[in-house]
Structure formats: C-alpha cells, structure tokens
Amino acid sequence: MEEITEGVNNLHVTAADSHKKNRIQVSNTKKPLFYVNLAKRYMQQYNEVELSALGMAIATVVTIAEILKNNGLAIEKKITTSTVDVKDQSRGRPMQKAKIEILLGKTENFNELLASTAEERDVGDGEAQS
Numbered sequence: 001m002e003e004i005t006e007g008v009n010n011l012h013v014t015a016a017d018s019h020k021k022n023r024i025q026v027s028n029t030k031k032p033l034f035y036v037n038l039a040k041r042y043m044q045q046y047n048e049v050e051l052s053a054l055g056m057a058i059a060t061v062v063t064i065a066e067i068l069k070n071n072g073l074a075i076e077k078k079i080t081t082s083t084v085d086v087k088d089q090s091r092g093r094p095m096q097k098a099k100i101e102i103l104l105g106k107t108e109n110f111n112e113l114l115a116s117t118a119e120e121r122d123v124g125d126g127e128a129q130s
Contacts, residue, residue, distance in 0.1 A: 022046040026064065028057040035064045039104070040073065040114065048077065048105040054084065055097045065102045072113055074104040 022042050026035055035051070042049040053061040068074035080101040085094045107113075 020050060022048060023050045023052055026051055026053040026057050026061045028053075028060050032060055032063045032067065035060070036067050039064060039068060043074065043104070043106050043110065044114070048103060049074075051102045051104065052100070054086070054099050058098060058100045061100055061102060065104060068104060072107055073110055075107055076102065077105045078103040 022045070024035060024038055024042065039049045039051065051061045051064055065074070065076065069076065078101075082099050083096045084099050086097045087093070088095045
C-alpha cells in the first residue's frame with residue numbers, strides 16, 4: 001500500500017494532459033446553465049467533453065452532468081475521483097482537495113435534440129417579438 005501512495009505522490013501530469021481542448025474546469029461561481037451550454041458546444045466540436053472540478057465545485061459538475069444526461073444529450077463514459085495537493089493561500093502550506101472528472105459523450109440523437117431545442121427557442125423568440 002505504501003508503494004501505491006508513493007507512486008501517486010510522485011505522479012506528474014504532463015502539459016499535454018493538463019491542456020485538453022475538450023476539458024471544462026468548473027468553478028462554483030458561475031451558474032450550472034452556463035456550463036451546460038458550454039458543454040453542448042464542446043460536444044458538438046469534439047464529440048465528448050470532460051468536466052473537471054475541485055472541492056465545493058464538485059456539486060456543480062454533478063448537476064451539469066445530470067442535466068445533460070436527463071435531457072438525452074450525453075452519456076456518461078467515465079468518472080474519476082481523486083485528491084490533489086493545493087497550496088493554501090492564507091496559510092502557505094499544502095492541503096488536499098477532492099477532485100472529480102466526468103467524461104461525457106454525445107448520444108446518438110444529440111444533433112436532433114439540439115436542433116429541436118434551437119427551433120423551440122426561435123419560435124419562442126418570434127412570439128415574444130410580435
């Protein structure tokens with residue numbers, strides 16, 4: 001068990017891995033709907049999106065993933081949880097924070113669902129203007 005702990009502590013994330021084009025790093029300062037719309041655009045471009053968060057923002061990531069799944073837009077491919085060492089700004093010492101990464105892929109009918117919601121929005125906008 002100590003070897004595993006040592007291996008995890010010595011684990012280094014490569015630069016390529018930390019700058020994935022389809023990764024959204026979620027904070028709890030923005031509303032989940034902002035990230036839902038962003039995730040839809042990422043899935044259109046890359047066919048999948050990785051939502052990542054630390055600490056208190058984990059609940060926001062789970063909410064985003066559930067909204068996308070319940071609307072039939074995404075399927076869950078992978079969930080990873082871990083802890084990471086983060087330097088505490090006020091005390092200057094490292095502390096551990098929980099981390100979650102959720103990989104979502106497009107459903108087969110993603111494009112049709114996205115088109116139908118855009119149509120509904122356009123019809124709603126037209127009614128509001130008249």
